[in-house]
Amino acid sequence: MSRRLREIRQELFGDHGGPELARRLNLPARTWYNYETGVTVPAEVLLSFIQLTGTSPTYLVSGEGARYLGAGEDRQTADLSPVELIRRGLEKLERERAAQSASPVGESKSASGRECHEFQSVPVFPPEELMRPTLDPKRAEGRVLAYPQWFPHPAETIAVRVADDSMAPILAEGSVVAIDRSETDPEALQGKLVAARSEEKLVIRWLDLSGRHLILRPNQPGRDHPLAAVELDELPADFLIGRVVWSWSRFGEA
Structure with a gap:
């Protein structure tokens, strides 16, 4: 696209x-x-x-x-x-x-054909649940359906609802984002949208690298949503949850 x-x-x-x-x-x-x-x-x-x-x-x-x-x-x-x-x-x-x-009568569909047209069910967790060391599948508050090809690593993909307007208009408050937890290398995530554990809360931000600092940048920085900088040498192992790979938003008439 x-x-x-x-x-x-x-x-x-x-x-x-x-x-x-x-x-x-x-x-x-x-x-x-x-x-x-x-x-x-x-x-x-x-x-x-x-x-x-x-x-x-x-x-x-x-x-x-x-x-x-x-x-x-x-x-x-x-x-x-x-x-x-x-x-x-x-x-x-x-x-x-x-x-x-669709296959001709008497012919079965190939496994790859079935996989192409099936949906991936992605669990949606409350933001506070992603602050825990491990995720309990029973704590998911719902699921969203999407094509597996939208996600590089479907088995490692989870979703969470955006809790504020820090990424508006890209992500409105209440949007649901899919997070690929297999991608947590800061060098590979330069310029990407990520989910991170910052100041004891989950945030969705742009990731920028500046020297030895990792910067989490809201779409429109301000008093309510300031930039957050962390030294790479002091970065906690579980600081980055993963890369945001897709989003769902409520449809609404203008």
């Missing part, structure tokens, strides 16, 4: 049009460029992008079909809200995948 976002931005706004697109989406330019390099894109941003550019949700999600809303079936969706557009795009993608995975 990040490649398609970049291609559409270049086509509509030019090679140096990232800042202008970011301005129209009410985002910092750096945040948009992070999306183009693979950082998780929140649902609200995708909806705004679709509304602004006229991109087909099916193309954006799967890379298939027409790039922009236009002729045929897409014309019938011209008056739909962005929420309904992306919902229909996802539904269409799922129907197409199901049709492609």
Whole structure:
């Protein structure tokens, strides 16, 4: 998806049009460029992008079909809200995948085919539970479903609900983020969105390395959400919980 976002931005706004697109989406330019390099894109941003550019949700999600809303079936969706557009795009993608995975009579599906179309169930834990040394599966407060291919290491992926607005507008308060616990090397997480145990609470922040310091940066630093710096030599072994690899947000009409 990040490649398609970049291609559409270049086509509509030019090679140096990232800042202008970011301005129209009410985002910092750096945040948009992070999306183009693979950082998780929140649902609200995708909806705004679709509304602004006229991109087909099916193309954006799967890379298939027409790039922009236009002729045929897409014309019938011209008056739909962005929420309904992306919902229909996802539904269409799922129907197409199901049709492609159907086997002729008498033939069984391959194991890889089944795996491609099954959902991964990710447990959602309260933030305070991630502060414990070990996770008790019985303490999960719910589950979310997603495609396994969205997660590099499904068995090591858990989810938690964002407790504040420190990462808005990228992650609204109440969003659910998936965390890959297999990725905890600060050097490999430079510039990535991470979950960490900071000042006895769970935080979701950008990770920056500066000299011998690890910096946890909220999306909009301020009095309520200041930068946090930790010396790498003094970094606790369990300081980093993992990398944020996906997010779910409540759909809402503007």
